[in-house]
Amino acid sequence: MSQHTDTTYKPTSPNSKLDFASVWEYAPAPESASHAEIKEKYDLFIGGKFVKPAEGNYFKSMNPATGETITEFAEASKSDVNKAVKAARKAFEGEWSSISAKERGKYLYRIARMIQERAREFSVLESMDGGKPIRESRDVDVPLVAAHFFYYAGWADKLEYAFPGKKPKPLGVCGQIIPWNFPLLMLAWKIAPALACGNTVVLKPAETTSLTALKFAELVKDAGLPDGVVNIVTGAGETGAEIVNHKDIDKIAFTGSTGVGKLIQRSLAGTDKKFTLELGGKGAMIVFEDAPIDQAVEGIINAIFFNQGHVCCAGSRLLVQEGVAEKVIQKLKDRMESLIVGDPLDKNTDVGAINSQAQFETINKYLEIGLNEGADVYQSSCSIPDNGYFVRPTLLMNVSQSNRVVQEEIFGPVLTIQTFRTADEAIQKANNTPYGLAGGVWTDKGSKIFKVGSGLRSGVVWANTYNKFDPTSPFGGYKESGVGREGGMHGLGAYLKF
Amino acid sequence: MSHLEVLKTYKMYIGGQFPRTESGRFYKIFDKEGDLLANACLGSRKDVREAVKSARGAFGGWSKRSAYNRGQILYRIAEMMESRRSEFEKELGNIGFTKKKAEAEINASIDRLVYYAGWTDKYQQVFGSVNPVASAHFNFSLLEPTGVVGLIAPEESPLLGLSSIVAAAIAGGNTCVVLASEQFPLPSIVFAEVLNTSDVPGGVVNIITGKREELVEHLAGHMDVNALSYTDKLPTEMVTKIDELATENIKRIHKNQIEDWYDEDAESPYFLTQFQETKTTWHPVGF
DSSP states (O other): OOGGGOOSSOTTOTTSOOOOTTTOOOOOOBOOOTTSOOOSEEOEEETTEEEOOTTOOEEEEEOTTTOOEEEEEEOOOHHHHHHHHHHHHHHHHTHHHHSOHHHHHHHHHHHHHHHHHTHHHHHHHHHHHHOOOHHHIIIIIHHHHHHHHHHHHHHTTOGGGTSTTOOOEEOSEEEEEOOSSSHHHHHHHHHHHHHHTTOEEEEEOOTTSOHHHHHHHHHHHHTTOOTTSEEEOOOSHHHHHHHHTOTTOOEEEEESOHHHHHHHHHHTTTSOOEEEEEOOOOOEEEEOTTSOHHHHHHHHHHHHHGGGGOOTTOOOEEEEEHHHHHHHHHHHHHHHHTOOBSOTTBTTOSBOOOSOHHHHHHHHHHHHHHHHTTOEEEEOOOOOOSSSOOOOOEEEESOOTTSHHHHSOOOSSEEEEEEESSHHHHHHHHHOSSOOSEEEEEOSOHHHHHHHHHHSOSSEEEESOOSOOOTTSOBOOSGGGEESOBSTGGGGGGGEEO | OOOOOOOOOOOOBBTTBOOOOTTOOEEEEEOTTSOEEEEEEOOOHHHHHHHHHHHHHHHHHHHHSOHHHHHHHHHHHHHHHHHTHHHHHHHHHHTTOOHHHHHHHHHHHHHHHHHHHHHTTTHHHHHOEEOOOSSSEEEEEEEEEOSEEEEEOOSSOTTHHHHHHHHHHHHTTOEEEEEOOSSSOHHHHHHHHHHHTTTOOTTSEEEEOSOHHHHHHHHHTOTTOOEEEEOSOOOHHHHHHHHHHHGGGTOEEEEOOOSOTTSGGGSOHHHHHTTEEEEEEEEEOOO
């Protein structure tokens, strides 16, 4: 019996299934894209100017929700990267180092303010180019971008307070390579602390989501930042490799998969380049019998379906204590039924489009692996658009610790579920992957939170909450989830020498 | 009455025991006159693996000791070292230290242990943070030990350098596998005897003697070693090899070049915090 026709439940009753669809209908609520200007194609941003790529190549960028091409980006070759590094070096040795730390901070404040002014435009573009729901780009990504610049702006003239007994100095030119899941936010995580510490940057956005980075370049120009302090080069892996291997870059900051992170670390072997890596994860959420179950279910939904599960710290494994497993899973299924999957620009949408065809294929490959490993697959019965890349919210049950779907990062809206009896068992299972980025604990007992939290070998612990971010809050991994921290006072260390 | 000296057998230190190398190999250690001092263990890959296993086994318990307790144990190492002065003087004398220099080396080593003993319950307050997030959450960052740490001891500072690097690693709750100075390994074994009588749980510090060239890569490539540090200037090929092997498990590599172990820059809380990971915890605030 489909719940859509079952009217015996009230939608707000605590013991009922959630059933919004049969009580009221959602009318489409599209965010207008008319305000956002997209050029036909974008050049590279080097030395304060938009310049054509040396080899004249451009690649198309697609809206993953519709399959339509929205613009083209320049493909930066070796000589373009070289030019960008030269511009960054010149700025570092010249104007950027000659202005006071206070003034440096004021540029960042200015950038923060301009992002707030143009927040709506950035949000719309982020959703069009990357497929994330407008509600998330509007309420999470873009506000956090502004907050990040605002936070690090204030550090520029206070750096010595963060490192007692040390005299911090900037590193020089930083090469930064960012992923497609939070394009503008990852740019902010990289550029804000780098600039606050007095460095200059060459940043490469992901090839499927470069639009907001180039819009940011326009903003940098408007803000009057000295030429060459921020350089943006677009392209795919080869462009990234040119940055990693460039001899005149002092530091590499990378966010992306553990596989690519290891390749980068290997390329840097034997060099004096510093690096920080923000890599993959396979976050476990431990739900105890004494947890506030409804809150936990909401938290799990946010942990795995936020941003289509394209989140390195996603809570992609649920470990639920046996006594409440049935109840939690039932409530989870009910809640999943109420998720709206569809047009990223619709303000009602909960889960948007999968970022690219490649990622769509990866997720489907893992669903197949899960099936072959014997998992019970449950998917929401929601409708999904005919065009574009969409995956229904999915649960994989009856899985075991050694299954690939439990060990490997899927990076999609797919949650594995395992049960446990004792806290020690839960901690062991949670820690039993090569990753160590984030974990969650759900219980009403404070002492248990601290005990379990300290047992988790991960850089972030969310207790009775999940997927929360803030510029003041350090973020980063243990083990194979990466090296270094971003955010907070601890994030400064990645961009300074002593 | 004449007394034939009973020579000491120098073995390695693994899991709180003093085993010989499983390989049965040895190498000769000579004094400053070129006379044979001892046959030291020529440690092997398997010894490194055993040592890592012991270090991993000891990590859970050691990292959960209270900071106060770790401080007391480090202080206890200093006490024990003080009581074994004459033995260290003899060891250092054998390898060419004058009496005065040996005394200085021992004094500095004891002081360094006391220095890090004092940090155990303080670094968290200096380097941790409470983070004023904009949402209704309480958010704090604590430092936690990285795990099992590989230490390549300095070749030329067989006691002060060794005790400095070990103290910085274990003060923060890590356990370690040390490759002793290849040329002067004997003081490291006396140091192990000090550790063994200082309430340091077995496996927290493991000391392997042997050839750096042979053993470094086994340590750098071991999947259960979380970090590796060295203070000597190593040959470029070795550096590259270490970096490459480290990528297998994203091992943290710390190169701190230290030439003068007496220098005030040779002791720093940053040598302790380099073996720490920052963990940030969030909790909602509400009724």
